[in-house]
Amino acid sequence: MNKTNRYENKSILGIFAHPDDETSGAGCTFTKFARMGAKITVITATRGELGTLGTGNLSVTREQLPAVREGELRKVLSLFGAKPPILLGYKDQEVQLERTAVISDKLLHYMKFIEPDVVVTFGPQGISKHSDHIAIHKGAIDAFNNYKFEVSKTVNLLYIAIPELVAKEFNLDIDGPETQPNIYMPAREYLDVKIKALRTYKSQEDAQEFAEWLENSTQYHETFKVVGLDADQSLLFEELLDG
Numbered sequence: 001m002n003k004t005n006r007y008e009n010k011s012i013l014g015i016f017a018h019p020d021d022e023t024s025g026a027g028c029t030f031t032k033f034a035r036m037g038a039k040i041t042v043i044t045a046t047r048g049e050l051g052t053l054g055t056g057n058l059s060v061t062r063e064q065l066p067a068v069r070e071g072e073l074r075k076v077l078s079l080f081g082a083k084p085p086i087l088l089g090y091k092d093q094e095v096q097l098e099r100t101a102v103i104s105d106k107l108l109h110y111m112k113f114i115e116p117d118v119v120v121t122f123g124p125q126g127i128s129k130h131s132d133h134i135a136i137h138k139g140a141i142d143a144f145n146n147y148k149f150e151v152s153k154t155v156n157l158l159y160i161a162i163p164e165l166v167a168k169e170f171n172l173d174i175d176g177p178e179t180q181p182n183i184y185m186p187a188r189e190y191l192d193v194k195i196k197a198l199r200t201y202k203s204q205e206d207a208q209e210f211a212e213w214l215e216n217s218t219q220y221h222e223t224f225k226v227v228g229l230d231a232d233q234s235l236l237f238e239e240l241l242d243g
Contacts, residue, residue: 034081103139
């Protein structure tokens with residue numbers, strides 16, 4: 001089986017709170033496996049209504065921002081080779097107000113339809129401790145735990161994770177599994193796509209700042225925590241799909 005169709009029968013699902021979360025955490029990974037035939041789907045809870053109102057020569061109103069950010073998200077997923085986004089329809093800072101069971105039911109509905117082999121989402125602290133990130137984490141965990149008992153295949157749950165030293169560099173006050181990655185995905189080959197995707201999010205200052213940081217990086221990996229794997233074990237992402 002050649003490189004372009006090696007994973008044509010595999011599916012990876014990303015579950016995030018806002019447009020650009022998917023790019024910051026897993027843009028290179030999604031691009032790599034889309035190019036190897038996997039079906040890549042991203043569920044996004046909100047349209048980023050409370051984000052920044054443009055960078056550079058782009059200036060948008062608060063009313064325009066949701067449509068702008070959704071448009072950016074759609075362009076980015078197309079760039080990755082992913083499916084169009086699934087939007088849950090929440091507004092920023094409303095996700096945290098929803099009952100976990102309601103979020104979980106919505107996500108489980110989509111999981112049954114998408115049939116992912118791997119689910120990628122936030123860990124318990126949501127990387128940045130953003131309340132919407134944490135709410136999505138809780139809903140995704142609950143949905144995944146129900147989903148895995150309804151399918152006959154092996155499925156894996158991954159958290160976006162950052163090595164402790166990198167977390168400190170970005171002034172992220174997190175600990176636990178999100179600073180204990182056990183998958184280090186070499187990303188240099190796809191880094192140009194990730195940077196282009198971040199630059200596509202012209203409405204968002206943090207996306208532009210991260211793109212600039214990546215442009216000045218000599219080495220870069222996307223890193224994840226496989227839930228349930230022993231602390232001293234590590235894997236290649238491919239092993240999750242080949243198993």
